[in-house]
Amino acid sequence: MKQLSILGSTGSIGRNVLSIVSMFPERFRVAALTARDNVELLARQIERFRPDIAVVFDRDRADRLDSLLPAEVRVEILSGEEGYRIAAEHGGSGMVVAAMMGAAGLAPTLAGISAKKEIALANKETLVMAGELVMGQAAQNGVTIRPIDSEHSAIFQCLSGQRREDLDRILLTASGGPFRRTPPADFTKITPADALKHPNWEMGRKITIDSATMMNKGLEVIEAKWLFGVSEKQIEVVVHPQSIVHSMVAFRDGSVMAQLGVPDMKGAIAYALSYPERLPIQQPAPDFAALGALTFEAPDRAKFPCLDLAFGACEAGGTMPAVLNAANEVAVAAFLDARIPFTAIPGVIESAMGRHSRVDHPSLSDLLDADGWARETAEEHIMKIQGQLS
Numbered sequence: 102m103k104q105l106s107i108l109g110s111t112g113s114i115g116r117n118v119l120s121i122v123s124m125f126p127e128r129f130r131v132a133a134l135t136a137r138d139n140v141e142l143l144a145r146q147i148e149r150f151r152p153d154i155a156v157v158f159d160r161d162r163a164d165r166l167d168s169l170l171p172a173e174v175r176v177e178i179l180s181g182e183e184g185y186r187i188a189a190e191h192g193g194s195g196m197v198v199a200a201m202m203g204a205a206g207l208a209p210t211l212a213g214i215s216a217k218k219e220i221a222l223a224n225k226e227t228l229v230m231a232g233e234l235v236m237g238q239a240a241q242n243g244v245t246i247r248p249i250d251s252e253h254s255a256i257f258q259c260l261s262g263q264r265r266e267d268l269d270r271i272l273l274t275a276s277g278g279p280f281r282r283t284p285p286a287d288f289t290k291i292t293p294a295d296a297l298k299h300p301n302w303e304m305g306r307k308i309t310i311d312s313a314t315m316m317n318k319g320l321e322v323i324e325a326k327w328l329f330g331v332s333e334k335q336i337e338v339v340v341h342p343q344s345i346v347h348s349m350v351a352f353r354d355g356s357v358m359a360q361l362g363v364p365d366m367k368g369a370i371a372y373a374l375s376y377p378e379r380l381p382i383q384q385p386a387p388d389f390a391a392l393g394a395l396t397f398e399a400p401d402r403a404k405f406p407c408l409d410l411a412f413g414a415c416e417a418g419g420t421m422p423a424v425l426n427a428a429n430e431v432a433v434a435a436f437l438d439a440r441i442p443f444t445a446i447p448g449v450i451e452s453a454m455g456r457h458s459r460v461d462h463p464s465l466s467d468l469l470d471a472d473g474w475a476r477e478t479a480e481e482h483i484m485k486i487q488g489q490l491s
Contacts, residue, residue, distance in 0.1 A: 232327030255360035319411020
């Protein structure tokens, strides 16, 4: 039986992981659950799955969680960064499912790697911020990192059994988000409610906005570089509105392999948890006759400048991707709070990148410093925008 520490159990990925666990109770047990502040949902998950450890953001939330649990439920409740580290290192688990949102997932993932746990990675920001460091430590500790992102799972599957020297390039597919056909002149009218209406996928709020700006695909480019050991010049983004082809790999003889499936994260999650087996998760294959056609097009880089910002950060390397990621997190939060317009998001990120003095081959301390600096710098830029708008 595989025992899991699920970091970010109340988010979209975490909930889907638990649905897989529910389908196969003879194969999986939950050893640890962590969340940030959704203590009500976490309490229900604890009652259902009975982990050894549960972790929340701070002591107040821990007290609240404790008050919600029946007396007969025995669980150790921890809080803060130390609690997340303990959950990742928990001796009772063999795999860490890294599904915490944003930069907060980096330190617990590194802790899981240091403890020689298998890593099922959904937190792309971990590799965006610290790809060189994370992959280096994984290699040193003999740790396998398996992707949960549908795109990276697809690439992993397409490369399985293939000679790496035959790889020509990776074709990373993108849905195009909700504004693929929206004229640029109408972007100034986009509201958070508009941007949260993804046409194909059900995701968390932050990642849904990233999809709308196409920053999500840019972050996935950086993640793919580190996961598969390729240059950003070997990664091409292709817009595929139907989200059936999850990604493709082109080989040097002109052959292309693609992995297809319905737009549902359960397939990628189940494969990461059970590799090399495939679980019978009752997920249907695409109805190709009903689909009629699968279409592809180049992304509109002028309309979605975040994609080029991500490629630029990927090429620059060092601490630049950490700055890109941090500034984007701050900008997206400001947009969701109606502090800045949708069109201001790329400018906030570009401003931080332009002011940053890159550190090559950064340590964890360098990366955390860059992350903090970028957040402060992005917030300063947002305040200037607010001043101009008022």
